[in-house]
Amino acid sequence: MNQQVDPDRAAGRLRAIPEATVARLAAYLRALAVLSSTETASSEELAAAAGVNSATLRKDLSYLGSYGVRGVGYDVEVLTEEIGRVLGAHRKQRVALVGVGNLGAALAGYTGFMSRGLTVGALFDVDPERVGSEIAGLTIEHVDDLAPVCRREGISIGVIATPESGAQLVADALVAAGVRSILTFSPGVISVPAGVDLRRVDLALELQILAFHQSRREETGAVPADPAPTAPTGDIVVAGLDGS
Amino acid sequence: MNQQVDPDRAAGRLRAIPEATVARLAAYLRALAVLSSTETASSEELAAAAGVNSATLRKDLSYLGSYGVRGVGYDVEVLTEEIGRVLGAHRKQRVALVGVGNLGAALAGYTGFMSRGLTVGALFDVDPERVGSEIAGLTIEHVDDLAPVCRREGISIGVIATPESGAQLVADALVAAGVRSILTFSPGVISVPAGVDLRRVDLALELQILAFHQSRREETGAVPADPAPTAPTGDIVVAGLDGS
DNA sequence: GGCTGTGAAATGGTTCACAGCG
DNA sequence: CGCTGTGAACCATTTCACAGCC
Secondary structure, eight states: OOOOOOHHHHTSOOOOOOHHHHHHHHHHHHHHHHTTTSSEEOHHHHHHHHTSOHHHHHHHHHHHOOOEETTTEEEHHHHHHHHHHHTTGGGOEEEEEEOOSHHHHHHHHSTTTTOTTEEEEEEEESOTTTTTOEETTEEEEEGGGHHHHHHHHTOOEEEEOSOHHHHHHHHHHHHHTTOOEEEEOOSSOOOOOTTOEEEEOOHHHHHHHHHHHHHHHHHTTOOOSOOOOOOSSTTOOBOOSOOO | OOOOOOHHHHHSSOOOOOHHHHHHHHHHHHHHHHTTTSSEEOHHHHHHHHTSOHHHHHHHHHHHOOOEETTTEEEHHHHHHHHHHHTTGGGOEEEEEEOOSHHHHHHHHSTTTTOTTEEEEEEEESOTTTTTOEETTEEEEEGGGHHHHHHHHTOOEEEEOSOHHHHHHHHHHHHHTTOOEEEEOOSSOOBOOTTOEEEEOOHHHHHHHHHHHHHHHHHTTOOOSOOOOOOSSOOOOOOOSSOO
């Protein structure tokens, strides 16, 4: 109810950035990169380039402080710098990628996956065929050596891209190695001790959501299957997170 | 943007299922598969196996109707069947996968990616080296033939796993081929006409969120690096039960 | 007694709309 | 005058807590 003075803001430091906002900051960075040839950009332009509502963008940026100029917009360079700083780009985190199959290889090469302060510090696999070979200039190590290698390389984040069967074991090993931030692409539930931040990405999930909507659409007797050239409703817009 | 009257409940058909619930139903199916040896499961058990709160699970299932028995729990088989039906598993959608690099290959082989009513109906690429070869029993076709092949194969969902540069073109081609549901792994913004459901998955996003939290943790002078059995403070932690 | 199903409260996030500044 | 920054309204989702049924 009552809105007391934000102690963080008052103290100069900033803190409570909503989770949803954090998730969009990276998108803003990409949008800014596209607009890097311009000096300034309005919230409207930036929002369009990032695929979000301009009010959302302004509110998001307001959590970082005041980096815009009224009547003008945001200085692209300044804002890029600031968002990068907030996202922790200056911290140069080192990432370990466990499981170098197709997915792992894709991740290692994914545009921007390892940019902005993130670098792959180590690659692991169990397959003796793969161990010892190189990808992106890094030698693939055996998972058995995970703990010592992670410590040596100063790994702070682990990515699990192994088949589901090995995921829990890998997570345990990462935790034992002192890694407290883990991203897993394994669909099963993995348990980690309190204090470890575990995030799960399910590649099949979004597809299933899509299939659900498509299925509904067919059932409710929508147009069979043909591309409606373009609707008159100015609803088109750039694709956001939610298509509907 | 506009608020229509709930037509589902009025028509006797299933009511509108919240987006957040849809996103969890697939996870429940997986949890049920794990528990398939048991006859029944309580909301508590199921929730633990799926990694969610039991109240959330009960509310979610309540949108599908009453499939539980008070004092007992849910019949695993019945519930599996019902969720599958709601997700549209009986519709047997056919999916086209465009871009068969590492990511595409990973997707084609991803556990559960193509289960539950989803089958890969076509693979496409531009690379002449790849076109003509086979993956998972399917011959890779050239993207130029996308429209005719998609129509012939009855494709209703398209997945874009190409480099960013080609993504918009592929999306256009899919739309032209009558595909109205598209999943893209390309980080850039893609625009599609109204009526097309476009979902974007950014593989780098979750990692960046993780890095943000990790970075914060380091800044706020948390424990350096060692797995402490730690803190009573209800920290983030996404996990289900204890060790399997 | 135990567990589901669900109103109601709490929380979190988005959008509106406009005051206020450059 | 244009555009940011932000209270306030709105909407979605989660969580609580308990009535009702087996």
